[in-house]
Amino acid sequence: MIRDVADQVIARGESSRRAAPDPVNVPMVRHWVEALGDRNPIYTDPVAAAASVHGGLVAPPAMVQVWTMFGLRCTRPADDPLGAMMSVLDEAGFTSVVATNCEQTYHRYLRPGEEVTVGARLTDVVGPKRTALGDGWFVTTVSTWYVGDEPVAEMLFRVLKFRPPAEEPVGDVLRPVVSLDTEFFWAGTRVGELRIQKCLACGEVRHPPGPMCPGCGSTELTHVVADGVGEIYSYVVHHHPPMPGKRLPFVVALVELAEGVRLLAELIDADPAEVRVGLPVRVDFQRIDDELTLPVWRVRS
Amino acid sequence: MSTLSGAAAIVGIGATAFSKASGRTELRLAAQCVRSAIADAGLSPSDVDGLVTFTMDTNSEIAVAREVGIPELSFFSRISYGGGAACATVQQAAMAVATGVASVVVCYRAFNERSGQRYGRVQAAAAQQPTSTGVDNGWHYPMGLGTPAATVAMFARRYMHEYGATSEDFGRVAVVDRKHAATNPHAWFHGRPITIEDHQSSRWIAEPLRLLDCCQESDGGVALVVTTTERARDLPHRPAVVRAAAQGSGADQYVMNSYYRPDITGLPEMGLVGRQLWGQSGLSPEDMSAAVLYDHFTPFVLVQLEELGFCKPGEAKDFIADGTLELDGRLPLNPHGGQLGEAYIHGMNGIAEAVRQLRGTAANQVAAVRNVLVTAGTGVPTSALVLSA
Numbered sequence A: 001m002i003r004d005v006a007d008q009v010i011a012r013g014e015s016s017r018r019a020a021p022d023p024v025n026v027p028m029v030r031h032w033v034e035a036l037g038d039r040n041p042i043y044t045d046p047v048a049a050a051a052s053v054h055g056g057l058v059a060p061p062a063m064v065q066v067w068t069m070f071g072l073r074c075t076r077p078a079d080d081p082l083g084a085m086m087s088v089l090d091e092a093g094f095t096s097v098v099a100t101n102c103e104q105t106y107h108r109y110l111r112p113g114e115e116v117t118v119g120a121r122l123t124d125v126v127g128p129k130r131t132a133l134g135d136g137w138f139v140t141t142v143s144t145w146y147v148g149d150e151p152v153a154e155m156l157f158r159v160l161k162f163r164p165p166a167e168e169p170v171g172d173v174l175r176p177v178v179s180l181d182t183e184f185f186w187a188g189t190r191v192g193e194l195r196i197q198k199c200l201a202c203g204e205v206r207h208p209p210g211p212m213c214p215g216c217g218s219t220e221l222t223h224v225v226a227d228g229v230g231e232i233y234s235y236v237v238h239h240h241p242p243m244p245g246k247r248l249p250f251v252v253a254l255v256e257l258a259e260g261v262r263l264l265a266e267l268i269d270a271d272p273a274e275v276r277v278g279l280p281v282r283v284d285f286q287r288i289d290d291e292l293t294l295p296v297w298r299v300r301s
Numbered sequence B: 001m002s003t004l005s006g007a008a009a010i011v012g013i014g015a016t017a018f019s020k021a022s023g024r025t026e027l028r029l030a031a032q033c034v035r036s037a038i039a040d041a042g043l044s045p046s047d048v049d050g051l052v053t054f055t056m057d058t059n060s061e062i063a064v065a066r067e068v069g070i071p072e073l074s075f076f077s078r079i080s081y082g083g084g085a086a087c088a089t090v091q092q093a094a095m096a097v098a099t100g101v102a103s104v105v106v107c108y109r110a111f112n113e114r115s116g117q118r119y120g121r122v123q124a125a126a127a128q129q130p131t132s133t134g135v136d137n138g139w140h141y142p143m144g145l146g147t148p149a150a151t152v153a154m155f156a157r158r159y160m161h162e163y164g165a166t167s168e169d170f171g172r173v174a175v176v177d178r179k180h181a182a183t184n185p186h187a188w189f190h191g192r193p194i195t196i197e198d199h200q201s202s203r204w205i206a207e208p209l210r211l212l213d214c215c216q217e218s219d220g221g222v223a224l225v226v227t228t229t230e231r232a233r234d235l236p237h238r239p240a241v242v243r244a245a246a247q248g249s250g251a252d253q254y255v256m257n258s259y260y261r262p263d264i265t266g267l268p269e270m271g272l273v274g275r276q277l278w279g280q281s282g283l284s285p286e287d288m289s290a291a292v293l294y295d296h297f298t299p300f301v302l303v304q305l306e307e308l309g310f311c312k313p314g315e316a317k318d319f320i321a322d323g324t325l326e327l328d329g330r331l332p333l334n335p336h337g338g339q340l341g342e343a344y345i346h347g348m349n350g351i352a353e354a355v356r357q358l359r360g361t362a363a364n365q366v367a368a369v370r371n372v373l374v375t376a377g378t379g380v381p382t383s384a385l386v387l388s389a
């Protein structure tokens, strides 16, 4: 799709030429050289300019882009090749842009009163390339400025249109409040065990754990290490708002374990569109730091 | 018949404007709605001797009493579990006046829930409080389940799986709420109804919940004045008699995370509340002229209809399909627009609407109202009322 549009736009060649709103003029030159601190008298002093090789006032060559710059309320012409390429790449998800190259070539000086037009053509679209910013396409255009039909300057302009990386998690994972009744669970995740509370008196297994068996009232409790396999009982695809330590969107799944208890954790490395009730999963462990390791689910194939 | 049934009545209602940025302190909102409720009851602050609010409310009873000029309090009480407290505040007040512990009790709830602390966001502090609830939260927040919408979405997904309900079925609740809000001048969404297509094209918040399944967030306050039915006869408005008032917490109850019960497609705590309501009042679902059902998230409106006995489990989608919930339907739902449409005042604005319906002064008045059912927050230990003319 991107390649097809690129080939079409390249084949179209140069766009129709767009005229500068004003002829080359001394007031704009004066503002520009003041802003840039260029004191060469050939741009603003008629006497000095007349005595120079130019024989009169000229405009700074680097100003060429200024003469045809878009105003605040201008819209790009329909056949503008860069605009066409940008919108196709936006739609494909390459929504961010950064300029990478700008090379200008000047064929001669412009003089006050000359009327300038500009045309542009797409010369090159290369991608997708993996860059430090993200995957993207390099788009190169060449603009040519004319007085009448005489080319007076050219500019090669290259941008990288890239797909911004997935939103980074903001903040740290919310830490569980751990009590004497529940610390065995978190000690287990740290060593790669999914520990489920079990009553020593009646044998009932239970999650989440607590200080007293609700079945028989015993406080003599131990745990079993679960095999860590189960099926999704229900799940949520979380899109909004941001959740500390999580990358949007993400899936949280309530899983029924083979041991007969349910346990809730993030399902990682899964396409949200393929998640369903009944999907087989197995536990894995996500180390946050020395203190905290979270259980997570992975799809079991 | 319970001794509570019919002993007390709501005789005054008061509210601030509902907004997104009140620009006032929560205490000022509380004082304003309490004072206006007392005036609506035809009483003065010195007649009041009891105050009840939510555990979550940031305005202490003594601060409210000071601001409003209530001199002495012989009864003050708070109810926990977020919006589940709403109808229980009236139950507390009714028990207090019925037993003579107090004579006039004001229930209030006031907050800047939109411009201040937003409950729809992740409540990191709540997740990490050093309490048994904090330990409970440790099984959910660190795993990424930490917003009310996401916690309800987990129930809703299983409900859809077991009963074949769809996102459109949930959307019908939002459409009817917004339809009613559209003709209620006090509603935030006054004049802005939505279609089922609008619902279906609204963005995902926590699949299977879309943006339009989630209630708004609001700043504002609502207060209700409760006294004995006997005293109510001498006051200016037609009393809204507390025919039944109940609280409920189910087996293996958590706050928004009761995922470890054998079945998670129901709200057993609301079933418990419903059984008490019908038992206390001697009424049945068919006797309800209208229902104000807590609608922070649309799926639980369907589940409430099932738990309260309006239809069988899994059948709410069929029950609501053909105009049942419209103003002229079999069970007009949330005639004020609910919390999706009017404002999110933690369920208290729904009780005020039930009172207006019984007085005959509602913006969207249902014909011949005799009994109105009102429920409080769902997914948490909850409460409900049957108010009668």
Ligand SMILES: [Zn+2]
Pocket (backbone or CB within 6 Å): A199, A200, A201, A202, A203, A204, A213, A214, A215, A216, A217, A218
């Ligand atoms: Zn036991």
